Amino acid sequence: MRSLLEEIARGYDGFVELRYHNKIFRSLMVSQGKVENSAVRHRKGVGVRVLVNGTWGFASTSDCSTKAIRAAVETASASAKASASFRKAKIPMLPAGGLAVGDFAEPGVEEILAMPLADKLQIALDTESKARSASALIPTASCGYNEIFSEKVIVTSDGASAAFKLVRPEFRVRVVAERDGSMSSGYESIGVTGGWDCLFRDPAQLLIDKAARTAVDLLDASIPEGGKNTVILAPSIVGLMVHEAVGHTVEADFVMSGSVAKGKIGKRVASDLVTLCDSGKSELVGGAGGSIPVDDEGVYATEATIIKDGILNSYLHNRESAAHFGVAPTGNARAWEYADQPLIRMRNTYIRPGQQSIDEIVASTEDGFLLDGPRNGQADATGEFMFGVQRAYRIKNGKIGELHRGVTLSGKAFDVLQTVDAVSNEFVWDLGSGHCGKGQPAKVDAGGPYIRCEAMLGGQQSA
Numbered sequence: 463m464r465s466l467l468e469e470i471a472r473g474y475d476g477f478v479e480l481r482y483h484n485k486i487f488r489s490l491m492v493s494q495g496k497v498e499n500s501a502v503r504h505r506k507g508v509g510v511r512v513l514v515n516g517t518w519g520f521a522s523t524s525d526c527s528t529k530a531i532r533a534a535v536e537t538a539s540a541s542a543k544a545s546a547s548f549r550k551a552k553i554p555m556l557p558a559g560g561l562a563v564g565d566f567a568e569p570g571v572e573e574i575l576a577m578p579l580a581d582k583l584q585i586a587l588d589t590e591s592k593a594r595s596a597s598a599l600i601p602t603a604s605c606g607y608n609e610i611f612s613e614k615v616i617v618t619s620d621g622a623s624a625a626f627k628l629v630r631p632e633f634r635v636r637v638v639a640e641r642d643g644s645m646s647s648g649y650e651s652i653g654v655t656g657g658w659d660c661l662f663r664d665p666a667q668l669l670i671d672k673a674a675r676t677a678v679d680l681l682d683a684s685i686p687e688g689g690k691n692t693v694i695l696a697p698s699i700v701g702l703m704v705h706e707a708v709g710h711t712v713e714a715d716f717v718m719s720g721s722v723a724k725g726k727i728g729k730r731v732a733s734d735l736v737t738l739c740d741s742g743k744s745e746l747v748g749g750a751g752g753s754i755p756v757d758d759e760g761v762y763a764t765e766a767t768i769i770k771d772g773i774l775n776s777y778l779h780n781r782e783s784a785a786h787f788g789v790a791p792t793g794n795a796r797a798w799e800y801a802d803q804p805l806i807r808m809r810n811t812y813i814r815p816g817q818q819s820i821d822e823i824v825a826s827t828e829d830g831f832l833l834d835g836p837r838n839g840q841a842d843a844t845g846e847f848m849f850g851v852q853r854a855y856r857i858k859n860g861k862i863g864e865l866h867r868g869v870t871l872s873g874k875a876f877d878v879l880q881t882v883d884a885v886s887n888e889f890v891w892d893l894g895s896g897h898c899g900k901g902q903p904a905k906v907d908a909g910g911p912y913i914r915c916e917a918m919l920g921g922q923q924s925a
Contacts, residue, residue: 463526464625467508467617470531474619477513477556478535481758482526482615483800488579492586493604494594500583507800510534514542516552522801554785560793561622562762566755568628570657574609575629577658582607586633589666593637596674599681602638607631608653610905614758622760630654630751630905631661632895635669639677646683646867648676649835649852653895653907654749663749676835676852683867685921686854692830694823694914697890699851699871701908702836704738705811705893707847707875709908710900712768712776713794713806714783721843722876726774732879734772736913737814741765742793744891750810751894751907756793758804763793768811772880780806798902805900813910816885820912823884825860831919832857833871836893845875854919870920884914 467480484506491498507524508531519542521534586605593603609631617623632653639646650669654660695703711721718724723731732738742763744750754763759781767775777787780795783806795804824832835852854869855862894907 464615464617464623466528467615468623470528470535471617471619474512474535477619479511479616479618479759480531481509481797481800483507483509484613485799486611487608489606489608490583490586491604491606492583492590494602495587495591497583505799508534509797509800509802510538511803512538512542513553513556514539515546517542517546517549518553519543519545520803553782556620556781557784557791558620559790560761560764561618561620562624562756562760563622564624566624566626568626568655568753568755570660571611571627571629573657574631575611585666589635589670592667593635593670593674596637596670597639597678599639599641599678600637600674601640604636606634616756616758616760618760624756624760626755628655628753631658633661633666633669634895635673637673637677639681641681644681646677646680648673648680651895653751655744655751655753656749660749679865680867683865685868686831686856686866686919688920689918690916691919692827692914693871693917693919694827694830694832694857694912696832696834696912697888697909698836698892699833699849700813700910700913701811701891701893702839702849703847703875703878704813704910705808705898705906705908706839707841707845708738708768708879709740709778709808709811710841711843711845712778713808714777714779714787715806716843717777718783718786719843722845723774723777727777729774730772730880731774731876732769732772733882735816735882735885736769736772736879737767738769738812739765739767739814740778740794740808740811742809744810745812746815746889747891750891752809752905754796754809757795758797759791759795761791761793761795763809766792766794778806778808780804796904798904802902805902807900807904808898808906810891810906811908813885813913815887815889815911818884818886820886820888823886823912823914824857824862826884827857827860827914830857831855832862833869841875846873847875848872868921871917872920873917878915878917881916882913886912888912
């Protein structure tokens with residue numbers, strides 16, 4: 463396929479980008495000892511973009527023959543020519559730096575694909591059964607397994623020619639505890655880019671134990687008083703905040719639309735303890751769920767340092783936005799399937815670890831909360847956010863105490879990050895089982911160390 467796309471690109475008089483994508487999605491769900499659903503979806507085709515008279519044209523085809531791809535190129539070209547006169551701001555010449563050439567592969571592909579689906583189903587059945595047996599207070603449990611296999615080839619007429627394969631398995635456990643009409647739930651999940659050993663680097667039993675303990679313990683948990691508090695955020699909450707409330711605001715298309723990060727390059731937006739990055743690689747710890755070697759424009763997916771020692775250092779770019787800002791592309795152009803156009807998206811977003819241990823940070827906290835386990839969340843272009851939290855532990859005189867339920871965390875991300883006064887040396891990827899939505903899905907990951915900061919806490923009445 464790579465040689466075919468190279469031949470077509472050479473024959474086009476102008477800029478063309480050809481992206482072949484073969485994608486297989488498998489999923490299964492088990493509940494109460496029964497298989498609730500099992501599905502396999504397969505999508506394969508070629509997406510085509512051309513740049514004519516400063517205007518993009520796009521077309522796609524599920525027919526991967528030479529004739530069909532050439533026809534898609536002509537369709538995309540005709541579309542660009544027809545709309546060029548209506549485009550006021552012309553797309554400048556695209557920067558040529560960072561274009562990838564070669565074959566790349568993430569680990570675990572052969573291992574995951576060779577394992578029979580029946581074996582994966584049995585693991586889910588066993589896990590769900592053990593989850594229901596974890597406590598007499600747990601009447602209901604479910605377990606889900608998903609995997610996404612992707613094979614891509616990206617060729618551009620100005621020099622990119624890259625091919626890669628990867629696989630992303632995901633595993634989820636949910637339990638519900640009930641007593642005297644009161645109910646609470648516990649949920650744990652993991653998603654990686656890699657093989658079976660990477661997915662279960664910690665045994666499935668640990669997910670079961672943590673979900674069951676959360677659900678049971680929350681039955682006795684109270685709702686705390688709201689207000690501004692000192693909080694220690696676990697890596698899962700750190701990851702959610704830096705993805706939802708910071709990462710989206712620094713995607714260059716959102717910046718150009720007026721996000722809170724506009725015009726802030728070189729300005730302080732966080733404590734000098736905070737260095738925030740986004741990378742296609744599994745920096746620090748392997749297996750991050752948003753890993754890609756090359757983006758969907760054929761650019762190496764290198765690390766972008768968004769915030770360096772508290773100073774806003776970079777936005778996240780595709781080739782077009784990089785040309786607009788006069789910088790190098792960061793490898794953040796991503797498309798969900800072959801029929802989708804690449805958008806500026808995050809990959810693996812994280813705060814770099816610091817010097818203290820979490821035990822030291824807790825011991826030096828006189829009054830506050832330790833927050834762990836995201837439940838839900840929302841954020842907007844101002845960086846203002848509100849997230850639900852599974853577990854909120856009260857800290858008094860340097861010791862972790864009672865568990866609270868129904869807690870929300872809110873604030874403006876850059877304001878909260880400026881209050882960070884402690885960053886742990888531990889590091890965890892913790893959002894690899896989720897999807898990011900921005901017109902189309904994307905597999906991402908996020909995480910980091912524990913951080914201590916100031917934010918607003920609120921209580922809610924739901925279980």
